[in-house]
Each structure stands twice: as C-alpha cells, then as structure tokens.
Amino acid sequence: AQSVAQPEDQVNVAEGNPLTVKCTYSVSGNPYLFWYVQYPNRGLQFLLKYITGDNLVKGSYGFEAEFNKSQTSFHLKKPSALVSDSALYFCALVRHQTGANNLFFGTGTRLTVIP
C-alpha cells in the first residue's frame, strides 16, 4: 500500500534546540513527498517537496528535509526551533492510482516549542 506514517503524535522541543519531525513512506516506484504545516485556525501551508535530485531539500522558514531511500524516511528538520514553529505538521505522498494521482497525508505531528 502506498502511504506515509508519522510515528509521533506530539513532539516537544526547547526553543533554540534542533527539531526533527519524523516521516516514513511506503510506495511502489519513485516517491514524491511533501511537508505541509497547519497553524491554528488556518489552512495548510507548503514547506517543501522532494521529487528527485538532492537528498537534502531546503524549504520555507528555515526548514529542511532529508530523503533517505534505504530507510524509506523523509524527516523534517530545523537547526534552531522558534516558539512560532509550534504547529501541526503533515507529511504527504503522491499516491499513484490507475487513471489518477492524489495526495495522501500522514496523521500529523503536533510540534510544541517550549520557550
């Protein structure tokens, strides 16, 4: 089955510390992976995507993600967390189906950055 999994419902990190939000994927063929963030009472915002190329993808707001094919992972990282990074983070995968493709989202990880 083509899917993504976010093993942690909640991640807490101190302000200024590095943060990691985990995502693993399962797909037949090449994966197309995304990270989106959702702030309270707002829609989702695109952070970054991996289609092909460099395994380290840089995105918005200082975030980056590392694509690891052998571990089937696409973890989101940031060197120094800000309180304003507190939000709900979603990993997503393009799921290929006959005649159609759609975006499959993980269950989300709530990140809390503690001042």
Place this chain on the structure above:
Amino acid sequence: KAGVTQTPRYLIKTRGQQVTLSCSPISGHRSVSWYQQTPGQGLQFLFEYFSETQRNKGNFPGRFSGRQFSNSRSEMNVSTLELGDSALYLCASSGSGTSVFNEQFFGPGTRLTVL
C-alpha cells in the same frame, strides 16, 4: 495576490440536509482540490477539478460531489448529511496543470457541523 478564499467559514446543518461550500482559487490558478479533515480520519482527498473537469476522485460516497466554473471557482456539495460529515473542509488551488506534484495553496477551510 489574494489567497484562496472559502465561504462560508462556519456552517451548522442537521442530518438529512444538504450543503454547498464555495472556493475561490488564487487568480490564474486552474486546479482546485478539496480535502476533508477530521480528528479521526485526518486529512483525506475528496476530488480535484481542472478546467471545469473532475480529474481525480478520492474514496468518498456519491453524496459528495463538486463542480468547477469557467472562472475556476469551485463548489462542493454534500447531500443527505450524516453526523460523520462534520469536519473541516479545505480547498486548495495550484497554478500548474498537475496539482499533486506541485505546491498547493490552501484556504482557511469551512467548518461544517452536522447536528
């Protein structure tokens, strides 16, 4: 550029009624996708429209339908509402022809409550 707008922002209906939600994409965007977000099921893809044609469809019953107008505005309709339809309905637009592979811009959502 104005972002994706969704109306109404909040809606309360009773079981058995039907509802229509509206989405205006970013000017120039021709692809509009709809998603349902619930605490139990997470974010699920409903359907995508491009140039007034439904291009992709998720795994939802026929009570969920949509359409897109020539100005790219889209509406989503749910008939015979059930309690389980209570959710945040998100609309996203994309400027490219194949939205799933590119950044999607999300609206703030319509919060539907079914009593």
